[in-house]
Amino acid sequence: MSKDIYAEVLIEYEVKSLDKVFTYEIPSFLLDKIKVGMKVKVPFNNKSINGLVLKLKNSCDEQFEIKEIIEILNEDIVFDDEMFKIAEKLKNLTLCSLSTAFKTMVPASLKVSSNKKSMAKYERLLILNKEENVIEEYINNNKKAKKQIELLEKLVSNEQIFYRDYPVSVVKALAEKELVTYEYIPKYRIMPKEKIKSVVALTEEQSLVINNILKEKNKYKTHLIYGVTASGKTEVYFNLIETILKNNQTALVLVPEITLSTQLIKRFYERFGNIVGIYHSSLSDTERYDEYLKAYRNEVKIMIGTRSSVFVPLKNLGIIIIDEEHSDNFKQDTTPRYNAIDIAKFRAKYHSIPLVLGSATPSLESMAKANVGIYSLHTMKKRIGLSILPEVTIVDMAEEMKKRNNVISELLKNNINKCLNANEQAIILLNRRGYSSFITCQNCGYTYKCKYCDISLTYHKSSDSLRCHYCGYTVIKDDKCPECHESSLSFLGTGTEKLEDIFKKEFSNAKILRMDTDTTANKGSHEKIINAFKNHEYDILIGTQMISKGLDFPLVTLVGVINADASLNIPDFRSSERTFELLDQVAGRAGRSGLKGNVIIQTFNPDNYIFENVKNHDYESFYQNEMAIRKKLKYPPYYFLTSIKIISPEYELASKEATKVKSFLEKNLQKSTIILGPTTANVFRINNTYRFQIIIKYQKDDQLEKTLKDLEQIFITNKKVYLEIDNNPLKV
Numbered sequence: 001m002s003k004d005i006y007a008e009v010l011i012e013y014e015v016k017s018l019d020k021v022f023t024y025e026i027p028s029f030l031l032d033k034i035k036v037g038m039k040v041k042v043p044f045n046n047k048s049i050n051g052l053v054l055k056l057k058n059s060c061d062e063q064f065e066i067k068e069i070i071e072i073l074n075e076d077i078v079f080d081d082e083m084f085k086i087a088e089k090l091k092n093l094t095l096c097s098l099s100t101a102f103k104t105m106v107p108a109s110l111k112v113s114s115n116k117k118s119m120a121k122y123e124r125l126l127i128l129n130k131e132e133n134v135i136e137e138y139i140n141n142n143k144k145a146k147k148q149i150e151l152l153e154k155l156v157s158n159e160q161i162f163y164r165d166y167p168v169s170v171v172k173a174l175a176e177k178e179l180v181t182y183e184y185i186p187k188y189r190i191m192p193k194e195k196i197k198s199v200v201a202l203t204e205e206q207s208l209v210i211n212n213i214l215k216e217k218n219k220y221k222t223h224l225i226y227g228v229t230a231s232g233k234t235e236v237y238f239n240l241i242e243t244i245l246k247n248n249q250t251a252l253v254l255v256p257e258i259t260l261s262t263q264l265i266k267r268f269y270e271r272f273g274n275i276v277g278i279y280h281s282s283l284s285d286t287e288r289y290d291e292y293l294k295a296y297r298n299e300v301k302i303m304i305g306t307r308s309s310v311f312v313p314l315k316n317l318g319i320i321i322i323d324e325e326h327s328d329n330f331k332q333d334t335t336p337r338y339n340a341i342d343i344a345k346f347r348a349k350y351h352s353i354p355l356v357l358g359s360a361t362p363s364l365e366s367m368a369k370a371n372v373g374i375y376s377l378h379t380m381k382k383r384i385g386l387s388i389l390p391e392v393t394i395v396d397m398a399e400e401m402k403k404r405n406n407v408i409s410e411l412l413k414n415n416i417n418k419c420l421n422a423n424e425q426a427i428i429l430l431n432r433r434g435y436s437s438f439i440t441c442q443n444c445g446y447t448y449k450c451k452y453c454d455i456s457l458t459y460h461k462s463s464d465s466l467r468c469h470y471c472g473y474t475v476i477k478d479d480k481c482p483e484c485h486e487s488s489l490s491f492l493g494t495g496t497e498k499l500e501d502i503f504k505k506e507f508s509n510a511k512i513l514r515m516d517t518d519t520t521a522n523k524g525s526h527e528k529i530i531n532a533f534k535n536h537e538y539d540i541l542i543g544t545q546m547i548s549k550g551l552d553f554p555l556v557t558l559v560g561v562i563n564a565d566a567s568l569n570i571p572d573f574r575s576s577e578r579t580f581e582l583l584d585q586v587a588g589r590a591g592r593s594g595l596k597g598n599v600i601i602q603t604f605n606p607d608n609y610i611f612e613n614v615k616n617h618d619y620e621s622f623y624q625n626e627m628a629i630r631k632k633l634k635y636p637p638y639y640f641l642t643s644i645k646i647i648s649p650e651y652e653l654a655s656k657e658a659t660k661v662k663s664f665l666e667k668n669l670q671k672s673t674i675i676l677g678p679t680t681a682n683v684f685r686i687n688n689t690y691r692f693q694i695i696i697k698y699q700k701d702d703q704l705e706k707t708l709k710d711l712e713q714i715f716i717t718n719k720k721v722y723l724e725i726d727n728n729p730l731k732v
Contacts, residue, residue, distance in 0.1 A: 005025060005026050005031070005058055006023055006024065006025055006026060006056070006057050006058070006059070006060045006066070007023070007024050007025075007026055007034065007040075007053045007054075007055065007056055007057075007069060008021040008022070008023055008053070008054045008055040008056075008057070009021060009022055009023075009024050009040060009042055009051040009052065009053055009054065009069070010051055010052045010054050010098055010099060010102070011042065011044055011049055011050075011051045011099070012049045012050045012051060012099065013049075013099060019097035019098055019099060021054055021055075022042075022044070022051075023060055023062055023066060024042050024066065024067055024068060024069045025060075025066045025067065025068045025069070026056075026068070026069055027068045027069060030069060030071075030072060033072060033075075034053065034056070034069070034072060035053070035056075035078050036053050036054065036055060036056055036078075036079075037052070037053060037077075037078040037079030037080060037083070037084070038052070038053045038072055038073075038074070038075065038078055038079075039051070039052055039053075039072070039073040039074045040052070040053055040069050040070070040071065040072055040073055041069070041070040041071050041073055042067070042069050042070060043067045043068075043070065048070055050073060052079070052102060054084070076293060076296075077292075077293070077296050077313075079102075080313070082313070082347070082350055083105065083313060085346075085350065086101075086105065086311065086343065086346065086347065087101040087102050087105060088101075089343070089346050090104065090105070090336060090338055090343065091336075092705075093336075093338055093342060093727065094335070094336035094337050094338050094725075094727070095336075095708060095709065095712055095725050095727075096335055096336035100335065100336055101336065104308075104311070104336055104338070105311040106292070106311070107285065107288040107289045107292045108285040108288070108289065123162055123163070123164065124162060124163035124164075124182040124183070125160065125161070125162055125163075125182060125183055126151070126155060126161045126162065126163060126165075126166075126171065126180050126181075126182050127155070127180065127181060127182060127183060128152075128155050128156070128179070128180060129178050129179055129180050129181040130178065130179050132156060134179075135152055135155075135156060135179060136156075138152065138177070138179060139152055139153065145173075147166065147167065147170045148170055148173060148174055151166050151170060151171075151174065151180075152174070152179065152180075155180065163182055199238075199242075199271075200235060202232075202235065202239065203232060203382070203384055205227075205231070205232075205379075205380045205381070205382060206232050206235055206236050206239075206380070206384075208378075209225060209227075209236050209378040209380060210236055210239045210240060212376070212378060213240060213354060213356060213376075213378065214240065214243055216354060216376070217243065217244070217318075217319070217353070217354055218352065218353075219352055219353075219354075220348050220349045220351075220352050220353060220354070220355070221354050221355070221376060222345065222348070222354075222355045222356075222357065222369075222374070222375045222376070223354055223355065223356045223357065223375065223376045223378060224325075224357045224358075224359075224362055224366050224367070224369075224370045224375045224376065224377050224378065225356060225357065225358040225359075225378045225379075225380065226359065226360075226362050226367070226370075226377065226378070226379050226380070226619075227358065227359075227360060227379070227380030227381075228360050228380065228381055228382070228383060228389065228588070228617065229360045229383070229389075229584075229585065229587070229588025229589075229592075230383040230384060230387045230552075230588060230592045231360075231380040231381070231382060231383055231384060232380065232384040233323070233358045233380065234264065234267060234323075235384075236358075236380075237253065237321050237323070237356070237358070238271055240319060240321070240356065241253075241272075241302060241319065241321075244318035244319045245272075245275075245301055245302075245318075247318060248316065249316050249317065249318025249319070249353075250295075250298075250300075250301045250302065250303070250314040250315060250316055250317050250318055251301065251302045251303075251314075251317075251318060251319045251320075251321065252302075252303050252309065252310070252312065252314055252317060252319070252320045252321070252344075252347075253268075253302065253303065253304045253305075253320075253321045253322075253323065254304075254305065254306065254307070254309060254310060254320070254321070254322045254323065254330070254340060254344065255304065255305070255306060255323050255324065255550065256306065256307075256323075256324050256327030256328075256329035256330060256549075257306065257327070257329055257546055257550070258280050258281070258282050258306060258526050261278070261280060261304060261305070261306065262526050262527045262530050263530060263550065263551060263552060264304065264323070264550065265278055265304055268302060268304055272301075272302055275300055275301040275302055276300060276301075276302045276303075276304065277291045277294050277295055277300035277302065277303045277304070277312075278291060278303070278304050278305060279291045279292065279295075279303055279304070279305030279306075279308065279309040279312055280305045280306040280308070280309065281306060281308065282523060282526070284523075291303070291312075292312060292313070295312045295313055295314045295315075296313050296315075298315040298316075300314075306329070307329060307330055307332060307340045308340075310340040310343045310344050310347070311343070317347065317351045317353060318351075318353055319353055319354055319355075319356065320344045320347060320348050320353065320354075320355045320356070321355075321356045321358065322340070322341060322344060322355070322356070322357050322358070323358050323359075323550070324358070324359055324549055324550060324585075325341065325357035325358060325359045325362065325363065325366060326359045326361050326362055326363040326366070326581055327549075328578070328730050328731075331729075331730045333731075335724075337726045337727070337729070339728065341357070357375070360584065360585060360588060360619075361580065361581040361584050361585060361619060362619075363577070364577060364623065364626060364627060364630065364636070364637055365636055365637040367623055368627070368637040369637070383592075385593075385594065386593070386594030387591060387592050387593060387594060388591060388596075388597075389591070389597075389617050390559070390587055390588075390590040390591040390596075390597030390598055390599045391596075391597070391598050391599070392587055392598075392599040392600075392601065392614060392615040392616075392617070393411065393598070393599070393600050393601070393615075394601050394603060394606050394611045394612075394615055395409045395411055395412065395600060395601065395602045395603070395606075396603070396604075396606045397409065397602050397603060397604050398604055400602070407494060407499070407502055407562065408502070408503075408506060408562075409600070409602050411600055412560045412600045412602065413506070415558055415560075415598055415600060416507060416510075416540070416558065416560070417507075418558075419539075419557055419558045420507065420509070420510055420539055422557070423555075424555050424556070424557040424558070424595065425533070425536065425538075425539055425540070425541070425553060425555045425556045425557070425558075426539065426540045426541070426556065426557075426558040426559070426560065427540075427541050427543070427547060427553075427556055427558070427559045427560070427586070427589050427590070428499070428503070428540060428541070428542045428543075428559075428560045428561075428562060429543065429544070429545070429547065429548060429559065429560070429561045429562065429582075429586045430494065430495070430496050430499050430542065430543075430544065430561075430562040430563060430566075431544050431545050431563075431566050431567055431582065432493070432494070432495045432496065432544070432563070432566060433458075433469075433495050433496050433497070433516040433517055433518055433544055434458035434459060434460050434467070434469075434495035434496070434497055434498075434518075435458075435459045435460055435461040435462075435491070435495050435497040435498040435501075436458070436459040436491040436492060436493050436494065436495060436498055437456070437458060437492060437493025437494070437495065438456035438457065438458065438459070438492055438493060439457075439459050439466065439477065439489050439490065439491055439492070440489070440490055440492060441481035441483060441484060441486065441488050441489055441490070442488045442489075442490045443481060443484050443486040443488040444481060444483050444484040444486070446481050446482065446483035446484065448466050448475070448477075450468035450470070450471065450473050451473060452468070452471050452473055452685075452686070452687050452688045453468055453470045453471050453473070453683065453685055453686045453687065454683055454684045454685035454686070455468060455469075455470060455683055457473075457475065458495065459477060459491060459495075460497060460518065461497050461498070461501070462497060462518070464476060464477055465477060470683065470686050470687075471686060471687045477489075494562070494563070496514055496516045496542055496543060496544060497514070497516075497518070499542055499562060500512060500514045500542050503540060503542060507539075507540065510539040510540050511537065511538040511539050511540070512538060512539070512540045512541075512542065513529060513532065513533055513538040513540070513541050513542070514541075514542045514543065515529050515541060515542070515543035515544075515546060515547050516543055516544045516546065517544070517546075520546070529541075530551065533553060534553055536555060541553075545582055545586075547586070547589070548582055548585045548586035548589070549585040549586070549588070551589060552589075552592055553589065553592070554592065554593035554595075555593070555595070556589055556590055556591075556592070556597075557590055557591055557595045557596060557597050557598065558590060558597070558598050558599075558600070559586055559587055559589055559590045559597070559598075559599045559600070560599075560600045560601075560602070561583060561586065561599070561600070561601040561602060562602055563602065563603075564579070564583060564601045564602060564603040564611070565603050565604055565605055567579045567582060568605065568608070568610065571682065572682075572731055572732060573630070573633065573635045573732065574730065574731070576610055576626055576629075577626060579610055580610050580613060580614060580619075580622050580626075583601060583610075583611075583614045584614055584617070584619070586599075587599040587601075587614065587617075601614065601615075609621075609622075609625055610622065613625070634674065634697050635697075636728070638699075639674075639697045639698060639699055640697070640698055640699065640728060641695060641696065641697060641728060641729060641732065642695075642696040642698075642704070642708070642725065642726065642727050642728070642729075643693060643694075643695055643696075643724075643725070643726040643729040643732050644661060644665075644693070644694045644695075644696070644711075644723060644724070644725050644726075645681055645691050645692065645693050645723070645724040645726075646658040646661055646678065646691070646692045646693075646694070646721060646722075646723060647689050647690070647691050647692075647721070647722045647723075647724060648689060648690055648720055648721045648722065649688055649689050649690070649720070650690070650720065651690045653720055653721060654689075654690040654691070654692055654721065655678075655690075655692060657721045658677070658678035658692035658694065659678060661678070661694060661711065661723075662675060662677065662678055662694055664707075664711060664714070665694065665696065665707065665711075668703055668706075668707040668710070669696070669698075669701055669703055669704060669707055670698075670701045670702070670703055672698070672699070672700075672701070673696060673697070673698040673701045673704070674696070674697040674698070675694065675695075675696055676694065676695040676696075676697070677692070677693055677694035677695055678692040678693065678694050679692065679693055680692060680693070681693040689722075693732075695732055708725055711723065711725075712725070
């Protein structure tokens with residue numbers, strides 16, 4: 001019997017002022033069961049809540065009465081040393097509570113705050129309950145009971161038979177005679193797939209990259225693969241993983257979006273079969289629980305998923321691969337604001353294994369680290385097979401407007417018709433969903449705005465409603481202006497929904513499909529749309545940035561970009577980088593199978609250097625241009641950033657406290673650190689709260705971490721003002 005009689009338990013409250021452990025006595029009936037890392041139910045403030053056991057001890061110094069743990073809530077998973085260290089790292093990186101860190105790391109039924117005992121699902125596997133000679137005797141004496149005999153013979157020959165496979169009467173008859181019984185085994189909602197494809201031949205570039213990475217497979221090192229679109233990065237990942245599997249290790253693969261994972265998962269199943277698990281937000285809670293459990297039980301060797309899969313507890317981890325590493329989606333924009341790449345680095349260092357980052361347009365920070373030797377750089381500049389980079393043409397829309405071509409340029413229209421006549425496919429990118437950007441009254445100037453946020457409402461024709469893309473506030477569109485009651489409402493700006501209508505009128509013989517947040521809201525819709533387009537059930541795919549990367553359609557020979565300036569005009573220091581990435585990535589969807597590819601980019605700023613770089617597929621020139629600007633303006637990668645938002649439902653209070661925060665920072669940070677603000681945030685009001693922002697720029701400041709933690713403590717009990725601290729924000 002264990003000598004430990006007390007447990008330190010992290011309780012379920014996510015309030016930072018209660019981010020500490022409480023000591024509980026372990027009742028005698030749990031002494032031999034309880035372990036560090038188990039989820040338990042404990043009494044707290046006259047009610048029962050959930051908690052996580054952080055430590056066991058055989059003495060207690062508390063002066064007041066110690067209460068007993070009520071029960072163990074989930075014995076399926078016990079958190080290990082790595083999980084605890086990840087939680088601590090997450091807490092330190094984002095300044096969240098430890099309880100919030102654990103909640104972020106685990107699926108629904110394992111969260112510290114969940115009241116559900118388990119989401120595990122089981123089914124009954126039939127097994128023999130008597131010696132084989134007894135079974136044989138029964139078979140010989142009961143030939144007329146054909147179904148019973150058939151079942152017994154299959155069990156004797158070691159076939160796997162489930163309770164559900166035979167009529168209940170047959171199973172019960174044998175069970176009553178104690179010839180068979182059953183045991184419970186896990187049943188998973190996502191069934192494994194079978195391997196169907198063999199290995200493909202490698203190019204010289206692919207082989208070189210693989211060999212250079214595998215030379216350092218037994219130590220921590222971050223490798224950056226800079227490979228143009230269709231250069232065969234996925235095949236490199238496959239070969240790296242195959243080597244890792246031969247060493248009885250596992251692999252974690254991260255992708256930025258579910259749309260990317262749909263085709264990639266299919267390829268992984270075809271290559272590796274049922275040792276592949278998947279983990280992303282579009283799975284149900286029960287499916288995520290299953291996949292998490294498979295990893296914990298070492299039943300899958302490869303896990304593919306989006307940002308949150310970086311926490312999945314794979315055993316004996318041998319490599320972490322992050323595809324499209326430049327994507328903003330690896331950074332969470334709600335508390336805790338972690339970047340999955342930071343957690344991946346921590347896990348790779350913990351296991352002493354390689355971390356592989358791959359992209360056709362690496363982030364400036366990653367390329368800068370590669371250029372000074374912090375990362376190992378591996379380049380792949382050639383497309384595989386017969387595929388060649390597409391020809392890119394820049395169209396000046398100012399000139400097109402003079403010809404009354406307001407949305408579709410003459411060149412794009414002609415090329416779409418050529419594409420359709422050749423029985424090929426086209427992708428059209430417009431990075432703005434909805435029907436119109438906003439509705440305004442031509443008579444009085446009234447514009448529909450969100451009543452809770454400082455932003456105009458976007459019109460969605462399919463639901464005839466106006467929606468706020470920040471808080472979700474929705475109103476039904478009026479036929480007349482709500483202000484002057486005149487029938488003079490005007491629809492301004494074009495979104496993907498409106499563009500779909502325009503294309504259907506212009507290209508009436510084409511089958512057109514739209515892919516954006518609105519059309520992919522239902523489970524499985526991503527895969528359905530991708531498969532339908534790949535099977536050539538549609539000719540033109542219109543979509544937002546979710547169609548810009550990772551997708552491979554052999555018949556796509558034309559890519560058109562409507563309003564390429566949209567992301568360029570956003571007031572953010574990364575807007576040029578995001579625009580280049582978006583355009584270069586979407587251009588890479590054309591001409592991937594040997595057919596000649598064309599890309600037509602429509603812009604009102606054709607002389608901007610970004611468009612010239614995209615036209616020439618010239619990442620290196622873009623990198624040099626942008627780095628010069630970043631250096632001059634003291635932005636990453638030359639300086640680190642921290643964003644502090646001061647948020648309150650009271651305008652005056654938010655303004656006043658923002659000034660106090662600025663003063664506190666000036667007193668406590670080093671003189672070399674730059675403090676900008678407070679200013680109003682880009683979107684000043686969201687959900688009826690006012691938001692001021694302070695930006696900290698620094699190269700090194702030993703006082704920063706302590707200062708931010710002290711600042712958090714000052715506001716920890718303030719119910720009227722909330723601080724939102726974001727280290728290394730991707731948007732400011």
